[in-house]
Amino acid sequence: xxxxSFIVLLxxxxxxxxxxxxxxxxxxIIETAAIDRDGLEVELNNAAKKSGRDFEVLPLCYSPTxxxxxxxxxxxxxxxxxxDDNRNGVIDDRGELGAVGSDDxxxxxxxxxxxxxxxxxxxxxxxxxxxxxxxAGKTPDRYLSDRWxxxxxxxx
Ligand SMILES: [Ca+2]
Ligand SMILES: [Ca+2]
Numbered sequence: 001x002x003x004x005s006f007i008v009l010l011x012x013x014x015x016x017x018x019x020x021x022x023x024x025x026x027x028x029i030i031e032t033a034a035i036d037r038d039g040l041e042v043e044l045n046n047a048a049k050k051s052g053r054d055f056e057v058l059p060l061c062y063s064p065t066x067x068x069x070x071x072x073x074x075x076x077x078x079x080x081x082x083x084d085d086n087r088n089g090v091i092d093d094r095g096e097l098g099a100v101g102s103d104d105x106x107x108x109x110x111x112x113x114x115x116x117x118x119x120x121x122x123x124x125x126x127x128x129x130x131x132x133x134x135x136a137g138k139t140p141d142r143y144l145s146d147r148w149x150x151x152x153x154x155x156x
Contacts, residue, residue, distance in 0.1 A: 044143055044151065051147075058110070059140035060131040066109050067125035071117035073103030078122050094122055109133075110144065 044057045072078050079085035079096030080103075086095050098104050107114045108130045117123045134140050143151045 044145060044148075048145075048147075056146050058144045059134045060110075060142050060144055061134040061138045062129070062141055063109075063132045064129045066128060066130045066132050067118070068106055068108050068127045068130055069114065069117045069123050070098050070104060070106050070126045071113070071120060071123040072097065073105050075103055078102075079104065097122065097124070 048057060075081035077092040077096075078094050079092065079099030080101060082091060083099075084091050084096075085099035085102065086093070088095065096102070106126065107117050109132045131142065131144075140153060142153055145151065
């Protein structure tokens with residue numbers, strides 16, 4: 001059993017380390033509070049160049065018509081492959097799509113395999129309205145970096 005003073009010391013060191021990360025901004029994390037819409041993409045691209053790593057920053061715009069699709073997953077069958085998930089007497093019928101415990105998944109236009117899911121007759125759109133890569137001339141609402149995640153652009 002560890003002495004109480006050692007545990008207190010570990011907690012104190014952890015708190016200090018976390019505080020330093022927050023003050024420092026962490027490893028390459030960009031502070032976006034003061035960056036306006038026009039400056040955000042420039043800052044992200046500058047940070048990408050500065051890091052010396054190859055990663056992508058996507059400018060994204062909201063599309064009210066872009067579909068979110070529910071698909072069959074890696075097993076290629078609705079629900080769990082070779083199981084009658086909805087107990088209707090038919091194995092792997094379309095009504096099993098999204099069954100609990102299955103590998104079925106939702107995807108949007110930015111996800112891998114989205115186009116295949118769109119064209120799969122077993123898949124279907126469960127909603128519309130999501131972010132897509134902006135068309136030329138459109139002003140991005142947000143950006144997605146494969147290193148840092150999402151950045152929301154200040155609307156002003
Ligand atoms: Ca499945
Ligand atoms: Ca079934």
